[in-house]
Amino acid sequence: MQAQIIIDIPLMQTDKPFSYHIPERLSGLIQVGSRVHVPFGKANRLLQGFVVGISDEAETDVLKDIREVLDLEPVLNQEQLALADKMRHKIFSYKITLLKSMIPNLLNSHYDKILRPGKKLSPEESETIFGGASEQRFSDLSEAVQKQLPYLIKEEKVEVDYLAQDKKHIKLIDYLTLKPEVLETLDISKRAKKRLEAKEWLLTQARPFSIKASELRKRYSREVVAFLIDKDVFQLQQVEMQRSSSYFEDITSSSFLKLNREQSHAVSEICAAIGHQSPPFLLEGITGSGKTEVYLHVIDQALRMGKTAIVLVPEISLTPQMTTRFISRFGEQVAIMHSGLSDGEKFDEWRKIKSGQAKVVVGARSAIFVPLENIGAIIIDEEHEASYKQESNPRYHARDVAILRAETHSAALVLGSATPSIETRARASKGRYRFLQLKERANPHAQMPSVQVVDFRDYLGQQESSNFTPVLLEKIQEKLARKEQVVLLLNRRGYSSFVMCRECGYVDECPNCDISLTLHMDTKTMNCHYCDFQKKIPHQCPSCGSESIRYYGSGTQKAYDELQELLPEARILRMDVDTTRRKGAHESLLKAFGNHEADILLGTQMIAKGLDFPNVTLVGVLNADTSLNLPDFRASERTFQLLTQVSGRAGRAEKTGEVIIQTYNPNHYAITFAQKQDFEGFYHYEMQLRQKMAYPPYYFTVGITLSHEDEQVVIRKAYDVLKGLRGHLSSQARFLGPTPKPIARTRNQFHYQIIIKYRFEDHLETALNALLEWTQNAENRKLRVTIDNEPQNMM
DNA sequence: AGCACGCCGACT
C-alpha cells in the first residue's frame, strides 16, 4: 500500500503529491485527509504532509516509509480535498497553502519551523507543542514521535492539554437528573403554587429526565429550584463545560418573528431551492428590512430538512449582538468562528462542527471551509464587504468558494446586502443570480432617516474647528439636550498617530518602508506597521536637533479633542485602532455606549457595521470625501456603501433618525445617491462609468505585484512581465501600469503593480502560469511576484 | 526549503 502526500513546502517544485509506502504498523490508521510525518529529501528531515490518496499499486520504486500519522480521524474530508483542487485553477497559490487554510490553525502551527530530527527544542517550544501540563517533556522531536506523543494521536490528551493552557475558560455546570421516586413522595404545601407547578411539570417529563440547573432556573424561580435540590429531588452532577460553551450562558432563547409579505416571499423562494441545483440568490434589502430574520427562517427550514447551514458575516460585524441572534434561535447547534477566539477555542468549535454536534456555523471569511456535512443553506451577509476576499495567500474570495460548495451540496446560496457590490447586482440583472428585493422596513413604524448634506465650503474660514460645521454642532447639542445619543463617523482609513518636528516638519519614518512610524503609547515605542522595526520615542528631532518634536494624534484623537472642547459636558467615546487594539476592547466600548454611559460615539469605519442602538437619533459623517479620492475604481462604491450603512444606524426604533453628511463634494453622485438612500439609482449610474472606463463587471481584472529590493530592477522586470503577457494574450486585453504601489516600499522591497483587464482570454491561465514559471528562474531569485485574481483593493 | 552536484576562478 502506498499513499500520495502533499508536503508542507510551499513551492512550485514541490507542489505535487509524493508517494510513500505505508508501513505495516500504520496500515488501517492512515486515511485520505489525515496529516502524517514523512522523511523528505537527502537528509530525511521530517515534514508534515496531507494524505490525498491511497493506492494499491505494484511496487515500482523503493518508497520511503511514512513515519507517523498525526490524526486518527482525517482532518480533511473528501469534499474539502476536491474543493482545493477546484480552487487551484483560479487562485494562484500552492495546494498545501489551500489545504492548511482549511483546518484550524492549531493543527498547523509550530511545526513549520521546528520539525527536524535531532533539533533541540527550547522548554517554551516543548511546552507549546506538547502542552506544559502533560507529564512528558521532550527536547527532541524524533524521540517524541517514537513515544507516540499525545499530540493529536490521542485526542483526549489534546483536550486535557488545551484546557490546562487556558484555565480561565473552564466552567462547571450543574446537571440535574431527576429521581422520580423522591419527587413522587415529596410533600409540598398547598400554598406553594410555584413549587407545585414545578412538580407537576417534572412529573410529566419523559424519563430519565435531566436538565441543566441554569435551564431550570429560567423556567422556574431560583427559589423553587433551590427548594427542589434541597429536598434531594435531583442527582447533582457537575460537568466541565467546553470553553466555547460560555457563549451560551445567559442567552435566552427567542422565537421567530412574523414576516411581512416581502420577507415570506423571499423565504419561500430560497427554501424551495434547498436540495436543488439553483443559481445563487441576491437578497437586496434596505437597512431595517429584516434580512437577518429571512436568514433565520431559511436556516430553520434547512434544519427541519435535516440539513445544516453556514452564515458568513464580515469580521467586524461579528459582534456579540450579531451572534446572539443566531444562538438564541438555534441554541447549542450553533458554532461561532471568528478571529477573536484563541487557536484552542477555534479548534473546539471546529471539532463541534466535525463531530456533527454543530449544525449552524456563524463565522467570518474562513468559516466557508468548515467541514459541515449535508449543507442546506449558505448565507453571505453584507455580501459587498471587501473583507470576504483574503488579502494574503491563498487569495480566495469566500463568495466563489461558497458557489462551489453550494453546487456540491445542492444548497441554497444567499448573498444579502443593502448595498450589493456592483458586480453582484449586475449578475442579478443578467439572471446569473436570482434577484429578491426587500423594499419595506420590517418594522413599519420605523421611518427612514432624513439625510442632510452640508457643504464644508460654505463655512470655510468661519469655522471654529476643522471637523465640525455649525450645522452639525447645533444638531448634536439638540440631541444631547434631549438625552439622545449621537454617532459620529470619521471616514479615514488606517491613519494613526505619528511624530513630527514643528521646526522643520520632519516626520519620523521607517528606514525600511515608505511610511511614517506609529506611536504606541503602551510600549513607549515607535513601530512600523509593515515590518517589525521599532525604536524609542525621539525627544529631539533627528533632522534638525530641535526639541519641539511633537506627537500628532490620529484623526479621531484630534476630532475628539475638538469636540471635547466645544462640548465640555458631553461624554464622548472614541473608537479607532488606538482604542480597540486590546482584545475585547471593541466589545466593551460598544457595550458602554449601549448602556448610555456615553452620549457620543466617535469612530472610524468600524462603528458603521451592524450596530443597533435604539437611542441613537443622529449620525454625523465628519468627512465624506476622504474615501472618495482614493486611486481605486471602487472608491465611489465604497463611499456610497459606507454612507448608506452608517445612515442606517440612525433611528432604528420608534424615534426618527437624522443624518448629517459633511463634504466638500456635495454634488458627487456617490453622496447624492446616498442622501436619497437610492441604491438602484447609484447602481445604474455607476454601471455607465464602469462600462466607459472598462472596469468590472464589464471587464475581469487580475492584479500582478512585483517586489524587489532594487527599484530599478523591479521596474525593468515589470516591463518584461508586461511584454510577456502582451505576447500571450489577445489584443483585447488591456493593461494598466506598471505603477508603484501607493506605499511604494515596505521591508526594503519596492512594489510595482500591473493590472490586466480582459473580457475573454482563453490563454490567461496559461500565461499566468508561465509567469510563475519564469519567476522561478535563477535570475529572478530575489523577485517576488504575487498574482491576485479579481483584486478588491487596487492600492 | 535544504541539500548535493558541478562548474569555475583563486589559493595554501
Added chain:
DNA sequence: GTCGGCGTGCTC
C-alpha cells in the same frame, strides 16, 4: 592541484 563560490536541479 584543491578549496569554496554559486547556479541548477531534485526531493516519493
